[in-house]
Amino acid sequence: MDYSKLLQIVLDIAEEMLVAGAEVSRVEESVERMLSAYGCPFERINVFIITTNIQTTFEDPDGNIITQIRRVKRNDTNFDRLDYLNDLSRYICDYRPGIDEIRDRYLKVMDRPQHSLLVKYLSASLVAGAFTVFFGGSFLDGLFALGIGAVIAFLQRYLKKFNENQLALTFTTALISGLITVILFSGGMADMNYILIGQIMLLIPGLALTNSVRDMLLGDIATGSVRLLNALVTAGAIGLGVAPPLALTRLFARIFSLELSIPVISSADRTGFYLYAVQIVMAFLGTLGYALLINTSRRQSVTGGLGGAAAWGLYLLFHEYFGGIFIPTVLAAVFIGFFAEIMARKNKAPATIFITSASIILVPGSALYYFVERLIDEDYTAAFMYGRTALSVAVAISIGLVFTAIIYRFYLKIRSGGANA
Numbered sequence: 001m002d003y004s005k006l007l008q009i010v011l012d013i014a015e016e017m018l019v020a021g022a023e024v025s026r027v028e029e030s031v032e033r034m035l036s037a038y039g040c041p042f043e044r045i046n047v048f049i050i051t052t053n054i055q056t057t058f059e060d061p062d063g064n065i066i067t068q069i070r071r072v073k074r075n076d077t078n079f080d081r082l083d084y085l086n087d088l089s090r091y092i093c094d095y096r097p098g099i100d101e102i103r104d105r106y107l108k109v110m111d112r113p114q115h116s117l118l119v120k121y122l123s124a125s126l127v128a129g130a131f132t133v134f135f136g137g138s139f140l141d142g143l144f145a146l147g148i149g150a151v152i153a154f155l156q157r158y159l160k161k162f163n164e165n166q167l168a169l170t171f172t173t174a175l176i177s178g179l180i181t182v183i184l185f186s187g188g189m190a191d192m193n194y195i196l197i198g199q200i201m202l203l204i205p206g207l208a209l210t211n212s213v214r215d216m217l218l219g220d221i222a223t224g225s226v227r228l229l230n231a232l233v234t235a236g237a238i239g240l241g242v243a244p245p246l247a248l249t250r251l252f253a254r255i256f257s258l259e260l261s262i263p264v265i266s267s268a269d270r271t272g273f274y275l276y277a278v279q280i281v282m283a284f285l286g287t288l289g290y291a292l293l294i295n296t297s298r299r300q301s302v303t304g305g306l307g308g309a310a311a312w313g314l315y316l317l318f319h320e321y322f323g324g325i326f327i328p329t330v331l332a333a334v335f336i337g338f339f340a341e342i343m344a345r346k347n348k349a350p351a352t353i354f355i356t357s358a359s360i361i362l363v364p365g366s367a368l369y370y371f372v373e374r375l376i377d378e379d380y381t382a383a384f385m386y387g388r389t390a391l392s393v394a395v396a397i398s399i400g401l402v403f404t405a406i407i408y409r410f411y412l413k414i415r416s417g418g419a420n421a
Contacts, residue, residue: 001038002099003060007068009102010034010092013085014054016110019074020082021294023352024049024215024223030089031056037093050223051075051230075166079296079353084109086350114295117157124153126289128198134282135366137194142282144190145198152177152202153293167237170203174241182245192249196242197369201286202293204365205234239372246376276316283361284309291357300347304357307339312361325389326396329362333400336362341408355401364393 010031017027028047035058036042044059054070088105091097097105115123128149133142155173163169177199185192208231216224287308291301311332318328340354367390374383 001060003038003040003064003066004068005099006038007035007056007058007066009099009106011054011056011068011070013089013106014049015070015072017082017085017089018049018051018054018072019076019078020085021077021079021352021356022082022086022350024051024220026086026350026352027054030086034089034092037096050226052226077294078114079291079294079300079350079356080114081109081112081295083297083300083349083353084112087348115292119292120157121150121153123289123292124202125149127202127286127293128152128195130198130282130286130289131201131365132194132198134279134286135194135197137191137198141190141194142198144185145195148177148181148195148199149202151180152199167233170234171237171241174200174203174238175244178242178245179248182248193369193373196245197366200238200242200369201290201360201363201365203238204363204368205231205238208234235368238368239375242369242372243376246373250376276313279316280309280313283312287357287361290360294356296353296357300349300353301357303343303347304354307336307343307354307358308361310339311336311358315362326392329393329396330400330403332362333359333397334404335400337401337404337408341404359397359401362393362397364390367393 013034014027014031017030018024028049031047031049031054032042032045035045035056039061040058046057048055052072054072055067056069057065057067059065085106088102088109091105092102125146126149129142129146132145133139137145152173155176156169159169159172163172178196181192181195181199185195208227212224212227212231215221215227284305288301288305291304292298296304314335315328315332318331319325322328336355336358339358340351343349343354344351367386371383371386371390374380374386
């Protein structure tokens, strides 16, 4: 066995898992398990991974020390690919195939077809439209947002041909889609505030922000710090992109003496069974669309959508009982964590797939929008409040998911008799 080539293909798998959206701890564990399956002493395998770098040093059965480093520059969330790469790593651990067979199976996974362009456009439309209504817009607002969502999906695909820098792409997409929204709807035909919030949910780095806090709470400070910085910079790019269209609306208002509507932070603050029922339905549709957008399989997308709808229903229930945002968000995130672990075992897929899709419903996209809006209005007190709300929700989601992860790992250790789970 050529262990240098073995490490090379193992890191190929690890890199693509990381790019596809796997959490760092899962990738590190996968590398360790695959190498130890071929007789390498587990205690002599050292793996260090952050979102942009993979470093691995290990000792092979003959006592040779082998090291390889990878620089990861891409980010292309693809949960169908992650699912099959995860299966491949398990297959390697169970059957210890030769390097050529691993390479063939790896290439087959990489060649798996993704969702068609039509599905991607429809998914983006569904996300924008559903979240527009979810955050308080009318059904007419949601209908208009469907078209804006498709425009954003087109812009992301088209602009990527000229510049693959994710920050530049996010800024440009937010700017162009925001200008289109302002030009079309500033006259009052629809509430552009809610439409803008719906389209921001296609760009929001809320999950990156949440995962960064989650990583740090689990002790992975390096990865958490990198993710936090990336999330904050991405949020800044969205804010810079949305700011000119919002400033333009203020100009229109002054010229034509228009009265600007000031939306509430979340339609969760409204009451009534009908409105709650609409929110839960929109939560399902928005989560379903988001799952499809990141190339989750159709069956798993429906499962994630149901998880998101159930989580929001519980959030509303806890919101009525406890009040506030923080505690209901923590409890809803705990539900998502356990739901994801159960569905992962049932579907033999990474729990990350279901956590990511279902958690989108809790992400504070509206708070980010209102934060930027209040900055434009120079209402710094309100801007601070919305910024604090966004951070508070991100921390609440992270606490709920971390609590679930700790409990689940403890359960696995008990079940395995105290051995490493």
